[in-house]
Amino acid sequence: MGMDLSLRSCGISALIQIRGKRPFVISRSTFPSQGQYSGHWLGDNRSQWKDMYYSIPGLLSFSLFGIPLVGADICGFSGSTSEELCTRWMQLGAFYPFARNHNSQNEKAQDPTVFSPAARTAMKDVLLTRYSLLPFLYTLFHRAHLQGDTVARPLFFEFPRDVTTLELDRQFLWGRSLLVTPVLEPGVDSVTGYVPRGVWYDFYTGSSVNSSGEMLKMSAPLEHLNLHVREGAILPTQKPEITSEATRRNPLRIIVALSQSGTAWGDLFWDDGESLDTFERGSYSYLVFNVTQNIFTSTVLHASAEATEVTIGTLSIFGVREPPSKVLLNGQEKPFSYLGNQVLTVSDLGLSLSQGFSLRWL
Numbered sequence: 001m002g003m004d005l006s007l008r009s010c011g012i013s014a015l016i017q018i019r020g021k022r023p024f025v026i027s028r029s030t031f032p033s034q035g036q037y038s039g040h041w042l043g044d045n046r047s048q049w050k051d052m053y054y055s056i057p058g059l060l061s062f063s064l065f066g067i068p069l070v071g072a073d074i075c076g077f078s079g080s081t082s083e084e085l086c087t088r089w090m091q092l093g094a095f096y097p098f099a100r101n102h103n104s105q106n107e108k109a110q111d112p113t114v115f116s117p118a119a120r121t122a123m124k125d126v127l128l129t130r131y132s133l134l135p136f137l138y139t140l141f142h143r144a145h146l147q148g149d150t151v152a153r154p155l156f157f158e159f160p161r162d163v164t165t166l167e168l169d170r171q172f173l174w175g176r177s178l179l180v181t182p183v184l185e186p187g188v189d190s191v192t193g194y195v196p197r198g199v200w201y202d203f204y205t206g207s208s209v210n211s212s213g214e215m216l217k218m219s220a221p222l223e224h225l226n227l228h229v230r231e232g233a234i235l236p237t238q239k240p241e242i243t244s245e246a247t248r249r250n251p252l253r254i255i256v257a258l259s260q261s262g263t264a265w266g267d268l269f270w271d272d273g274e275s276l277d278t279f280e281r282g283s284y285s286y287l288v289f290n291v292t293q294n295i296f297t298s299t300v301l302h303a304s305a306e307a308t309e310v311t312i313g314t315l316s317i318f319g320v321r322e323p324p325s326k327v328l329l330n331g332q333e334k335p336f337s338y339l340g341n342q343v344l345t346v347s348d349l350g351l352s353l354s355q356g357f358s359l360r361w362l
Contacts, residue, residue, distance in 0.1 A: 005031040005033065005034060005037075008025065008027055008034070008037060008038060009037055011023075011025060012025055012037050012038065016276065020276070021274045021275065021276065022274055022275070022276060023038075024039075025037065025038035025039070026038060026039040026040060026041050026069070026098065027039075027040060028040070028041060028043050030062075030065075030067065032065070032066075033066070034067055035065070035066040035067035035068060035069070035144075036066075038069070039067070039069030039070060039071075039097075039098045040062055040067050040069070040070045040098075041070070041071055041072065041073065041098065041100070041102075042055060042058045042059070042062075042070070042071070042072040042073075044073070044077045044078055044104075045072055045073055045076055045077050045078070046076050046077065046078045046079045047075060047076025047077070047078065047079040047080055047081035047082075047085065047086075047107070047110075048076065048079065048085075049085060049184065049185055049186060051072075051076055052072075052076070052085065052088065052089050052092060052184060053170065053184045055071075055072035055092070055096075056092075056169055056170060056171075056172060056182075057169045058070075058072060059071065059072070059096060059097075059152050059172065060152060060153075060154045060169070060172055063150040063151065063152050063153060063154075064150070064154075066148060068097055068141065068144040068149075068150060068151040068152070069097050069098045069141075069151075070096070070097055070098055070152070071093065071096030071097060071098035071099055071100060072093070072096065073100065073101070073102035073103075074086075074089050074090055074092075074093030074096070074099065074100060074101040074102065075089045075090065075093075075101050075102075075103070075110040076089070076103075076110075077102060077103065077104050078104055078107070079107065080107050080108040080110075081107075081108070081110045082186075083115050083116060083119050084186055084187075084222070085186070086110050086115065086119070086123075087115070087119045087122050087123060087222055088182065088183050088184070088222075090112070090122070090123040090126055090127070091122070091126045091182055091183070091225040092180075092182040092184075092225075094126040094127055094129060094130040094225070095130065095152070095172075095174065095180045095182075095225075096152070097137070097141075097151045097152050099130065112124065118222070118223070119222075121223065122222055122223040125223065126225055128240040129225070129227075129240075131238075131240035131241070131244065131247050132237045132238055132239065132240040132247075132253075133174075133178075133235070133237055134238065134244060134247060135236040135237060135238050135252065135268055135270070136174070136175070136178070136235045136236055136237060137151070137174065138269060138270075138273075139236065139267060139268055139269045140174060140175045142269035142279070143175075143269075145279070146279070149175075151174065151175070152172050152173070152174060153172060153173040153174070153175065153176070154168070154172060154173075155168050155171065155172070155173060155179075155194070155196065156168070157173075158173060158176050158196075159196045159197075162196055162197070162213060164194060164213065165194070165196065168194055170182070170184055170193070171193050171194065176230065176233070177229060177230040177232075177233030177235065177257070177266075178203070178227060178228070178229060178230070178233075178235065179193075179195070179200065179227065179228040179229075179230065180225070180226075180227060181193035181218060181225075181226040181227075181228070182225060182226075183220050183225075188220065189219070189220060189221050189222070190217050190218060190219055190220050191217075191218050191220040191226060192215050192216065192217050192218070193215070193216060193218060193226065194213075194214070194215050194216075195209060195211035195213075195214060195215075195216050195228070196211065196213055197211055197212060197213035198210075198211060198230065198231050198260075199211075199231040199257075199259070199260055199319065200228040200229065200230060200231065201228060201229045201231070201257045201318040201319065202227075202228060202229075203227035203228060203229050203255075204227070205341060205343075206316065206318040206319075206339075206341055206342070206343035207341040207343075208318065208319060208341075208342065209228070229255065229257040229318065230257065231257055231258065231259040231260060231264075231319070232257065232258075232259035232263060232264050232265065233257045233264060233265070233266060234254060234255065234256050234257070234264045234265060234266025234267075234289040234290075234291070235254070235255040235257075235266060236252055236254055236255075236266065236268040236289075237252065237253045237254070237255055238250050238251070238252050238253065239251060239253065239313070244273075248273065248310070249309070249310075250313075251310075251311045251312065251313025251314065251350075252310065252311065252312045252313060252314075252353070253313060253314040253315075253316060254266075254289060254296075254298075254312060254314070254315050254316070255316050255318070256289075256291055256296060256315065256316065256317040256318060257318045257319065258291065258317065258318060258319035258320065259319075262291070262292070262293070262294065262319075263291055263292050264289075264290070264291040265288075265289065265290055265291075266288075266289045267286065267287060267288050267289065268285075268286070268287045268289070268353075269284060269285070269286055270284065270285040270286075270287075270304075270306060270307055270310065270353065271283060271284040271285070271304065271306060272306050282302070282304070283304050283306075284302060284304050284306075285300065285302055285303050285304050285306065285307035285353060285354065286300075286301045286302040287299065287300050287301065287353065288301060291317075294360055294361050294362070295358055295359070295360045296315060296317070296358065296359045296360075297356070297357075297358045298312070298351075298356050298357050298358075299356050300353075300354060300355070300356050303354045307352070307353040307354040308352055308353070308354045310352070310353040311349070311350055311351060311352055311353065312349050312351045312352075312353060312357075313347065313348065313349055313350065314345065314346065314347045314348075314349065315345070315346045315349065315359060316343060316344075316345050317343065317344040317345075317361075318342070318343055319342055320338065320342050320343070320344040320361065321342060323338050324336065324338060324344060324361040324362060325362055326361070326362050327344075327346055327359065327360070327361045327362075328359070328360045328361075328362070329346070329349065329357065329358075329359050330357055330358060330359075334346055334349075334359075335347075336361070344361060346359065
């Protein structure tokens with residue numbers, strides 16, 4: 001809808017009074033300070049490759065305007081999409097903070113069910129990847145709420161001294177640590193993207209790339225979206241289901257991306273997902289994760305009832321250079337697996353989110 005700011009805030013106040021929960025409003029016409037009240041979509045685009053590309057500078061611009069909940073109509077609004085365009089756009093769109101496939105009335109259908117099994121599977125997979133990352137995304141939105149941080153972030157925000165990043169408009173980050181490199185043209189099975197200096201890990205496998213700050217060619221078959229985790233980051237993820245409500249009940253998998261000096265840091269904000277002012281009322285949990293000298297520590301800085309229902313199931317640690325001889329959870333030995341690409345995995349932890357713990361590998 002298009003409306004002015006005063007009308008929109010009236011609508012939001014009414015929703016709060018009627019439902020007693022967080023309202024969800026998106027608007028096309030947009031004024032300064034709107035990010036405090038609602039989200040934004042980038043308007044009536046077309047089902048064309050160039051429109052998909054244009055959505056990235058649009059996304060990043062609105063992030064800079066203080067409106068973090070932003071996205072474009074996935075697969076395009078006007079005109080008819082193609083299967084390939086829609087698959088690639090679903091992959092990019094799964095990483096819009098506001099992700100919505102949206103069509104106009106008289107066009108060919110473009111929801112995943114109308115395409116071939118291969119395209120459907122690729123679309124479903126990337127949506128499940130988004131759902132697995134909801135704990136991380138939600139924590140980024142908490143930081144946006146608390147201190148005005150961006151969620152989708154241009155690379156120059158994180159690498160201000162690297163002049164190459166100033167004109168990058170075909171890639172972006174989630175927060176400081178997840179690099180998204182989408183395919184934006186037809187008929188290709190690879191994509192070239194800039195990888196800033198340092199170690200980056202493939203999100204899916206944990207294999208590492210040590211970049212000198214260079215353009216790298218990445219394999220990108222139709223079913224694959226390139227995602228890389230920055231060294232020194234810890235991402236809270238969760239086994240995905242087909243709704244966010246069902247996903248919330250699943251065990252967490254914490255992904256640790258060790259820096260070259262063997263350190264990492266991350267955090268997690270967790271609440272019921274719908275009540276008003278949870279942070280201000282103290283109805284939330286906040287955890288900090290830290291790795292130093294081969295010891296992973298989870299510290300609960302604030303706890304609430306919701307956190308007791310969630311468990312940490314798995315720890316995946318990328319960049320463990322030497323095969324460990326043993327792993328200790330709070331001093332007790334635990335089974336583990338270690339792969340040749342330097343990924344250490346410890347499963348079946350069954351730890352409540354409300355308990356702090358430490359895990360050490362020797």
